[in-house]
Amino acid sequence: MAKIKSLAELQKKRDELQAVAAKTKNEKVIVNVSLATCGIASGGKEVMEAMKQEAAALGINNVEFTMSGCMTYCFAEPTVEITLPGKEPVVFGYIKGDKAKELVSKYIKSGELVDGVIPASYERIVF
């Protein structure tokens, strides 16, 4: 990995990465699974696997799976955030059993909301 030699280089790198992310966001469905200790313990990994399989089975191939840390909704683990191209991200909680597949077959495939949407009650600092 090339070393970053100055603040300017770091800013350039950030801009490049943001550009890639913006492009992805417009083109792909981004599925972000909460995989901190709590998420993993409540089955987050299985959820991700199930969604991958379901997407493959349904022939949906514009889905990018990512992981993140704690989404802070302990009461609703496992939690998954789905961002449809060009849309605001939506967080789904209580993803147990067939719910994972349902997210793919309903929300990702046709934008049809399923139960367990967790409204965002926060403002997030970005810079």
Added chain:
Amino acid sequence: MVDKNQLRIATRNTGFIDPESVESYIAVGGYQALGKCLAEMKPADVIDLMKNSGLRGRGGAGFPTGVKWGFAAKYASDTKYVVCNADEGDPGAFMDRAVLEGDPHNVLEAMAIGGYAIGGNKGTIYIRAEYPLAIARLKLAIQQAKDMGLLGDNIMGTDFSFDIELKYGAGAFVCGEETALIASMEGNRGEPYTKPPFPAEAGYWDKPTIVNNVETLANIPAIIMKGADWFSGIGTETSKGTKVFCICGKINNVGLIEVPMGTSLKTVIYDVGGGIPDGKEFKAVQTGGPSGGALTYKDLDAPIDYENLVARQSMMGSGGMIVMDEDDCMVAVAKFFLDFTMDETCGKCTPCRIGSKRIYEILDKITIGQGTEADLEKLRSLSHNIKDTALCGLGQTMPNPVLSTMRVFEDEYRAHVIDKKCPAGVCADLLEFTVVEEKCVGCTLCARVCPVNCISGKPKEVHVIDQAACIKCGACLDKCKFDAIIKQ
């Protein structure tokens, strides 16, 4: 549309970025703050900015971070240390883990900023070994940052070098106390020593050392980027910024929240936390961990900040919040917390080592119906003297659960010692299960489930519980379909 009660600064990235990817962090502005410090600010400027921001330690004591850094910067030394206190030990608190697992680079960046500010180039994260995933992600993050020249020698092409290593704690609660933590890092028994000298003067290996909690650090890059005025514009007069809490217990939305300082308890419990399950009444919330205190319905409108909590015999602590409802007995709750601190005291000073045991014993006596009114006085006096004489923060705060519950729920204590009753129906030895004659239809179900066969009565006739034989298991009460058995 839900009100945006929460403001996420320390937890701004957890749940949003991939903690195992440095690019993911850079994409959200990661390491920009460090770069800005190195390129545009002198160490003294960084310290001034921190002082002006009003950021105070999130580990619990609330010492101003910039002031602490200023002390460490003042002492000349060839080596200085930045220690990240990741020894999260409060039961029911996991905000540090969430940050470390979800946004490890944030903490690394903040430590490097601290190192730059105080003139140190060694960082250590003291993390409990029970956090394997956090450890793995931190290790990965350190390696990635080094590979990219964001940690290690000559960071971003400057003269500044900063290295971070991990040290593992074995899960001793007292090791969250900074002097005990340092003792443990040096390979000694984890127990506190008397300050001064403060670690900022003589800490890790007797070198100037700043010890900052994970959440404190997690705020720092944002403060650098957005400025002191922005940060000090959030919160109350004395407590700036936000605070992360872990709400658990009798609450609907168990989880991690981050709210501006000054948010009322009511907002936290009812709006963010979603209220109490099963329509029960809110009774109290324990803040500040096992050595904090209980806030009650009387405190619901109080804005949460450092001073307000202390004024109510509790404390900020690291941010655990355990919510209790009408079914919780406050004496039993106090006993529960004392049971914890009694086991976790390092045993160094007399008041904490023996005093915690004695408080626990008195509480135990009360919960089994053997307490006297004199015991209440003893509890109070012993608690005050322990607070006054104990060596470290653990001992000085250990009686808080007793004092704060006695403050508001003295009636409940008195009911235990005078009436020998537990109003919340928790203390088994004080309970009596009785049959309400008017309601009993003589179905015999209760008699059949009683494990000790202490319920007698013929079918279709009123049943009677033999109090002497009853073991208060509650099986009869659960089984009765006619609400004919009550406990009191």
Added chain:
Amino acid sequence: MSMLTITIDGQAVEMPAGSTILAAAKKVGIDIPTLCQLDMEKQFNQQSAACRICVVEIEKRRNLAPACATSIMDGMVIKTDSQRVIEARKTVLHLMLSDHPLDCLTCEKAGACKLQDLCYQYGIEVSDYPGLRNDYPLDASNEFYTRDLNKCVACRRCVQVCTNFQSTKAIAFGDRGFTTHPVAPFDKGMSDSTCVSCGNCVSVCPVGALLSKSKEKFRSWEVSKVKTTCSYCGVGCQMNLLAKENKVVGVEPMDGASNSSLLCVKGKYGFNFINHPDRLKTPLIRKNGELVEATWDEAYGLIADKVKATKAEYGNDALAGLTSARVTNEENYLFQKLVRAGFGTNNVDHCARL
């Protein structure tokens, strides 16, 4: 060094920066009780401040402060005898006593026990906070001392002296919570540790938890104490000999310039030779190949005659003397004087080289 002025119980005291409250109080004759404080040397003076008996009240400070470990600050106003302080100290004593046997009648330490003295001072007869007491087996595995942890008040002086001063590190604190107590490695007996039996822990124990095994029974008030210099190696450790009825029954270290209140196993426990039955008690003269008891005059007469005769017959250099690296300067001086002036030769030496 800069001088700071503080007020203790209304008295102004000037002390150098870095002094403790305890030292400042001592300077003006105010007695603050201590128990765990180990004042062995200026260096390494990090007090454990564990017992909390020396707490005092400082104006504008939230809680009480240990006088032994709190440095003075200019303008500090301190109270050492307020109701708040007395109550706190009493509470500490009540707590200590609640985990301590009340067997002062038979305890060897009686009369020299800090806990006993403090309870007497504060009028504490029984603990206000009775409860479960720790129950440890007696460890008598060391040749020279016993360890009864039931009497331990966890003051840490033993661990401090072993770790920081004696540097043997045979003991440390183990466990947490109420059962925190000094342990040898893996909490086995002292004989399974790296203990070198120097007894320095025994010397600093304020209570009866560490006691020398003694052949003679004695009460602390029955013995006379005489300060002297150890008769073993060349370090010159200062010690008190404890004597009862013309018998040396014990040794305690004193703060000498070379030993700083430390002793080794020989100095602390190697004193039984003094009153050993095999001691020579009367002069002996060889008669018919056997050594038989004689009077001093007989012995002196024989020696004087023999010396004079030898000098006359063989010359002075046929006499020689070996003096001793064990005896005093005065005696060495007289010995060489005897050989040089009395025998008339310089044939005098000793085993400095051996």
Added chain:
Amino acid sequence: MTNSIDELMDSGAIFITGSNTTEGHPVIGAKIRRAKAKGTKIIVAEPRKIELAADADVFLQITPGTNIALYNGMMSYIISEGLQAAEYIKERTENYDELVATLADFTPEKAAEICGVSAEDIKSAARMYAQAPKAAIVYAMGVTQHTTGTEGVMTLSNLALLCGNIGIESGGINPLRGQNNVQGACDMGGLPGTYPAYQSVANPEIKAKFEKAWGVELSDKVGLTLTEIVHKAGHGDIKVLYIMGENPMVSDPDLHHVEEALKNTEFLIVQDIFLTETAQLADVVLPAASFAEKDGTFSNTERRVQRVRKAIKPVGNCKPDWQILMDLLNKLGIEKRYASAEEVFNEITTVTPSYGGISYERLEELGSLQWPCPTPDHAGTKFLHSGKVARGLGLFKPAVYKPSAELPDADYPYIMTTGRVLYHYHTRTMTGKVDGLNKLSPASFVEINPALAEKLGVTDGEMVAVSTRRGQIEVAAKVTAKLKENVIFMPFHFAVGAANVLTNTALDPIAKIPEYKVCAASVKKI
């Protein structure tokens, strides 16, 4: 000691050589370990892996008798690296050129080969010693009990001078005296060539001074040393021998020879507190009081004069040594009565310049005084040679390494060395009477390396025969990795299985000290 014990705590580095400090001088050992805890670098050069080796930053496990090679190797490296204290050497020393010349081709590599350690370790020890701002050397009999003992001490002195460590606080060369009052015995003139305070018997002025003080005529002929006395006694040339508080029957080399000599002495007077092995051979035995039964002073290893005070009355009919000696002086016509030990001390101070300012009164007040203390207003001397050394300029006296007098050969293939154990003192006249000490260290033993033990078919605790050209003893084997394979060790305390039956009588030509630390031995399974 040129310096004081407590100064060690502020040394940048302490070089310990020929001293098993934690066992021989436990309290000093403890202080060295404390210094280590405070950051002092520790260098240990010893044939055995002693306790302090675990604290050492560099441990050099040298072959017994090769210490001079080690010091020279260190010095040659220091000079080659330019680490010497050039300014100090220029201003405060002389004969430096000879040192440089002597060490010219003596590289650390050569030293390493002789000493059986790595050249790298010698270099890092040298660096550590030279680069410390203040470095102390601590040594004991491991340096002096060699045929090259005097040269060993001088070589250490060279090393200290080379790095500017003499005449400074926390530096110096510091011999640890083995017995409580060796220092005092020497100070008080218990030596064949000197009166108290090392005033020469051959100096007419000094002689006159003492003749005046004592009122008798004195000899100006330097007397015999201990080993010479024993030797002459063996030939029947010493007719009367007075031994006070010593037990040469255990402590001296080649004990068979000692026994013969004492038996050959016509009239043997022994004064002691017990009927020692030596006393049993006496014609007259005088019972002395122990230290607990008398007043007086001891002078410790750092020249510190301290009081001895009477705690109990003399047991039985015994008397303090000073009273016995006074009585005998009187009997021999030297009429001077002393009412107390203090009166003797007062006489001492009149003829002993370095003790001139010391009095019981001052000792009572101050606890102790370190000589030189010439006048009553003198505060005593913490470290010697401050500003400049006593003789003016520090003299380099280079010596080259010479092998020990007796080296291993086919018949006696191992190097035997001797020393002390913690639980006993000298010949056990005192410690042998203490039950606990005897339990902890009940009997003599010989330490052998596990590899050697295997070769000999010996297990731990088994009896073996150890022999040298002088004799043979049977002792229990203690198998330990403390030693190298070709080296064996025995404590010298025990009368049964006495190490000194085996040791070599070869002497250092100057100090007449026997070579206890090296002889050739064989070990056989019994």
